[in-house]
Amino acid sequence: MADGTSPRGELACPAVALFVLSDLHLDEEGQARLFRDDRQGAKLASLCERVVRDDAEVVLLGDVFDLTAMNPPARGLDRFFAELGVAAEPKPARGVRRLLEAVRESNPRAISALSHLSRRLPVTLVPGNHDHHLGGPGGKEALAAIGLGAVRIEPLVVREIAGRRVVLRHGHELDAGNARPGGPGEVLTASLHQGAIPFLRQHGGRRHVRIDPDRLVALRPEEFAVPVLERWLAPDTFRAFFRAFLRLLSANGGLPRPAAWFAPFLSSERMRRRIQDQDQLWYRTARTAFRALRGRGPLAEPRPDVLVMGHTHVLDWAPQDGEVPSEKLYVNLGTWTDRAADANSAPDTTLPLLEVWEEDGRLRARLSDLDDDGGEMQRFEALGTFSR
Template sequence: MAARRVLDKWVMLQHGHLWDPSNATPTGGGETMTGVLHHAVIPFLRHLLPRSNVHIDPERLVALRPEERVIPVLERWLKPGIFERFIDALLEILVENGALARPLAWVTTPSLLRWRLKDDDDLWERAGASAMAVLEGAKSLPGKPPPPDVLVLGHTHVMDWAVQDGRPGVQRLYVNLGTWSARATDAAGPMDAAMPLLRIDADSRQLRAELFDCARRWRPLQRFEVDR
């Protein structure tokens, strides 16, 4: 976390993983899932025999956000039967690495995994709701820093911008930069190559925040101005 005083405003910057239960602690499962993808799933796909009329791109999984979407993507890529065996092997690896209790692995099915994925897909909305509650003063940031006037997060892989209107003449800003890398969300669609950049500056009278997409010739996306 970083805190910066700009004029009479507090600007808070956090990565955002503390707001995500699967990544808030070393035992939350997120770190294990990343390791399993890179050291088990991707090597498995590289050694898999080609499937007719289906292009399998193992490197696409690196850009997949959220990572848990590997399940529906591989359901598109793998032959019936192989997919079910893959799920069994994946669950066993997660159990062996402490990311999943064995009794849960016994009852986990692809349908249950897809239901869990919906909750992961909603992470950006839940992060936004929590951030707005912080700006409203109804919730505290982890670590209890000063109440922010501008709150900047990442981690959710989805850009977000929201203005909180307080008492008359007072506005506060929430920005989520998503992720600074190309992103995929499905098995075959185009990659999202947006590269967000947030610029915050001020003069003696006003604080300004501007959001740009560097990948598209610095195309402006949003602008926020507030007087001191």
């Protein structure tokens, strides 16, 4: 290819070292934030300075930008606001360039650091479900408009390190609700950010309950927002919200057609059962990854020795046996957002970083937390093989 990559995403000159980040969710200043330039942005800038000194390649493994949260759902938001008495107007939809410009305005430190880095070293971005726009028409040009024109865009990344194949995917293709643009997951994201959050900001919580809209958008799976709101709102208010929210999802294809007819009658208990199923996504993703390491299943090609994924927002580190024990490795890089699991407990502020490099004829990998109280979490090595 003209830019020095192969169709499956391999650099013509193999990287000596990889620094891998996933699920940063850079967003814009608004009613709820997932990425804050004064915290995550500062850590990202420090990392970029280090990477330049180490002469490595950086892979941004999907959902670098939270673009699907920044546009309103296409239909029904005005009715949602009217039903709940929210004094707000739906925002106009924006194209990918305007969305990225808004991200840059809200995160100058992070975008400046990535821009400087991408002009000095290889930076590859794999589009995820929240920033799938970057893999489509105008994506490359939109990145260039915010100083990221040197960033490569690839559907997956494959590198050979110490003769072993390292495969990096975002992983949303394993999640039915997020496998395609405009699917139920994207509808839920837009409806939460552009509908539920403005409602919550205006209405507030019930008596004796302190609420935090930022926590609502940091919940994973996002369906967790429903039982959290059930705790925050008075019963009558929650029932009115729940009915209006289901109608909003239905209007935008966020519920299957049969379910859409019965949306007003669906119970929050049924939603909780859906949450329990979706909360196992990280486990199902890992099982598929293990099969891929054995050369089986939907991710078997190209067959990995090390498989790195994101999307689930759950950190995972799982060495697997190959021809010799613990020769292969699956890693899920979680997220840089302040992940919340419930309505009250402290959020997880881990900032995961994966490094993969060759040393003394071995492939080595290290998982670290860049948060102030973090440090090295896991380490792996496997004897190199150069028979391929």
